[in-house]
Amino acid sequence: MRRWWPVGLAALVVVAAGYGYWRARTGRAEAPRWRTAVVQRGELRVAVTASGTVQPASQVEVKSRATGVVRAVYAREGDAVRAGQVLVLIEDPDAQSAVRDAEAQLAAAQARLAQAQAQRASLRAQAGAEVRQAQAALAAARARLDKLRQGARPEEVAQAEQAVRAAEAELTLRRQDLTRATQLYGQGFVPRQQVDQAQASLAAAEAAYRSALERLEQLQAGPTAAELQEAQAAVRQAEAQVQQARARLLEDWVRQQEVAAAQAAVDQARVRLRNARDRLAESRIRAPVSGIVARRSVEVGQSVIGTAQGGTPVMSLAVTEPLYARVLVDEVDIARIRVGTPAVVRADALPEAAFPGQVEAVAASAQVNNNVVQYEVSVRVEDPRRLLKLGMTVEAEFQLLRRSGVLLVPREAVRGERSRLVLVVQGGRLLPRPVTVGDTDGRMVEIRAGLREGEVVYLGEERGAAPAGQPRNPFLPQFPRRPPSPGRP
Secondary structure, three states: OOOOOOHHHHHHHHHHHHHHHHHHHHHOOOOEEEEEEEOOOEEEEEEEEEEEEEEEEEEEEEEEOOOOEEEEEOOOOOOOOOOEEEEEEEEEEEEEEHHHHHHHHHHHHHHHHHHHHHHHHHHHOOOHHHHHHHHHHHHHHHHHHHHHHHOOOOOHHHHHHHHHHHHHHHHHHHHHHHHHHHHHHHHHOHHHHHHHHHHHHHHHHHHHHHHHHHHHHHHHEEEEEHHHHHHHHHHHHHHHHHHHHHHHHHHHHHHHHHHHHHHHHHHHHHHHHHHHHHHOOOOOEEOOOEEEEEEOOOOOOOOEEEEOOOEEEEEEEEEEEEEEEEEEEEEHOOOOOOOEEEEEEEEHHHHHHHEEEEEEEEEEEEEEOOOEEEEEEEEEEEEOOOOHHHHHEEEEEEEEEEEEEEEEEEHHOOOOOOOOEEEEEEEEEEEEEOOEEEEEEOOOEEEEOOOOOEEEEEEEEEEOOOOOOOOOOOOOOOOOOOOEEEEEE
């Protein structure tokens, strides 16, 4: 601007001189009638408007995967529904029968599993007891064989000798008792019964003596070959019994496999029952999302056919949380609209209401409508009272700029393309002055430097001021008129 403003100033001086010369030639003595404006502070607002319609966030087609007859429809067009709410009830006899069959199969499989588990537990307990008994018998047989092989211990021999001596002393005593009893009986002092008792006691003492003597002789002589063979045979028999008991315990693996097979059958039956119940649950068609019923496609008594991929459409739901206004913005304005730009949405059907919003998406590709290039802009609208209806015609105003307390002049007061100048009215004269301009709303221009509040600027002559046929001032600059464009003075 520093480079061009002297040139512009010189041009305006020449224009002012030419204008005076022209006025002198035409002989007009009266003062010219100018249009002027006062530089003042105010609010500058730049906005872009675009038209469109109210649209949902998405449209969901609800289809029936069940096959049967519609027994009830719980929602009408325009009703608000929640996610999970039952919309349509379908009677599906095949699905009901499949559930009953699956329940019966599960009960039978559970009974077979319980039986297999009980048999395994019983056989395992019995086999365990047999193993423990066989192991105890083997331990006893081995202990007896070891004892025979080791022979008598010194303390056992000493105990046997002591037993022989005690038995011998008892035998001597009993013989003396018998002799005494016989003498007394012969003299008639005791009855015959006492003699008999003494003889019986003597016989018992002799038997005990012989037994103790034999025990001593056995300990001193050691075990016989027959005794060793008998003990060895007992050990072998006990070992065979242990092996048999362990073999029965190994049969538990077979029982375990039977239990595992029964458990697998129960799991499979449960899966069949779950699938059957899922299929039966499909006869109660629920809303997959919360929204508004946009279209109802079935009535009570109507037959529907379901498939795994979908089937008969029953309803169409419009997701209205959030709600959008999709408008078309001209290409000259789209560059200034970005995601997050605030907007105010108004509907023709609701003239008293204004709905705040915010740009959520700007289309990447354009649409050509009547040779006009436009871009679709999605505005997320806040409508807590749910006044807007889908499909309503709306107009969105995008607030691109809002500044308060700035110096403003009418747009026609600013002249020049590269260097901006204004004509300031002072003492009936027009004084050119370079200025720095800012934003514009297409009608008013922001002046950032060069003017003060309260100054008067020249806009042009009043229309109709010159008589008809009077020549135009050839020295006044003729600025081409351009349509106003927001943001550019």
